[in-house]
Amino acid sequence: MTDRPADAPDAEIVCPARPESLAALLAFVAEASARAGLDRDSTFAVRLAAEEVCTNVIAHAYPNGAAGPVRLRFRRDPAAVLVTVEDLGIPFDPAQVARPAADAAWEARPIGGMGWHLVRESVDEVRHEHLPGGGNRLTLVKRLSPDP
Amino acid sequence: MTDRPADAPDAEIVCPARPESLAALLAFVAEASARAGLDRDSTFAVRLAAEEVCTNVIAHAYPNGAAGPVRLRFRRDPAAVLVTVEDLGIPFDPAQVARPAADAAWEARPIGGMGWHLVRESVDEVRHEHLPGGGNRLTLVKRLSPDP
């Protein structure tokens, strides 16, 4: 994991990948989105993608023993918002997650499995890198429509 | 704020100084204390001091507008635990906080004002530094009794 940029000391959050941390992560994203002046739709989309990714890291990244960290950065560029989520957990490439079937009858519809599908539909781009020392960096890119 | 040490990537938490972050901060301290093998009394003392300091940063460090970050580091040395809490908020030197009166009758006893007193009684040393760019670093030192 690299340093947070010197000019944005409050644009990152690092906390244990545990359910107790979810409120802090969501509050961070809400505050950063408001500060970045995102409109309602972009705020919703970024919040949704960030929640799904964080929930997954909390649930899946550290299957063996104590939870390691989850680090989330929020960057507002002129034309896009970039949310980066890093963990030091097991290798996970979201490209491997199959699109869930959304046409089964209600009896056969599985409960769950929608998270990654919603991430991909909410943001314009999802990048995945394996971190050199182990772990994953996901970058969610939400392009912003220019002011009318 | 300096880098987290390379050998302890999960020994810090950085999150917005907001009430929503308290659960993550407390979970971090609990997990770090367990991992460091602290005994029951030291776990209680470190938890208490850390909670009081974090609660104060959340309540007081950023009086004007949006909450900035609170960064907490946990370090286990052979003979002590060091908990460092940093904010980028208003200058605050805990040495200026008066010891609360603890002898008033119940009718006159103020509700609140006990936090710093409990911090000082729980840990062996409290250090305060003003950070160069603004903000505060508090270091709480809890000495550990050698294993019997």
Add this chain to the structure above:
Amino acid sequence: MEVNVEQRGGTSVVRIAGSVDGLTSDALQAALHQQIEAGATRLVGDLSAVDYTSSAGLRALLGTLKLARQRGGDLRLAAVQPGVLRVLELSGFTSILKVFPDVDTAVESFGA
């Protein structure tokens, strides 16, 4: 998030307000299942004041839908706001859940 339940004939109208996310979906699911356990299997979710849902909310809704239908009832939704509706559509929930423009229509759909 807040949840309030109002009885309308044989139907429970569950008014949800706020955000349904990983922090609140368990409470929503508990409130909905409590209705069903108490015998109120005809449920209308009034989502007019719900500004957000994640997949955690979808889980609560689908779990409730299944339980209600297994008991001979149903969960139907009313007044779903655009952002939340998009999540329901993306996840294919609009093909299994009935969504009505307002609470009255949803209640009447049970043929009260």
Add this chain to the structure above:
Amino acid sequence: MEVNVEQRGGTSVVRIAGSVDGLTSDALQAALHQQIEAGATRLVGDLSAVDYTSSAGLRALLGTLKLARQRGGDLRLAAVQPGVLRVLELSGFTSILKVFPDVDTAVESFGA
């Protein structure tokens, strides 16, 4: 944290279990004040299962103590564990709050 209330004659025994901290103290205060608002001003806090309190817990206890006494009752504590007792002592609460070794003695102290 969990809070359970049991009536023992004219006294409400409030059994608290877990940690009283900034996350839970509001719920504790609400449960205690609810008793007082309902007319039960004689309260015994059973702290045998409380492993931790911070100043947030002290606030809840002192606020409740004041309200109970203003209404002619009292808040008394029972079976306080060592770590929590030390916090009460450090903050001078043991000079204004009555602490009993067990629940029975605390209940009897109200002269039931």
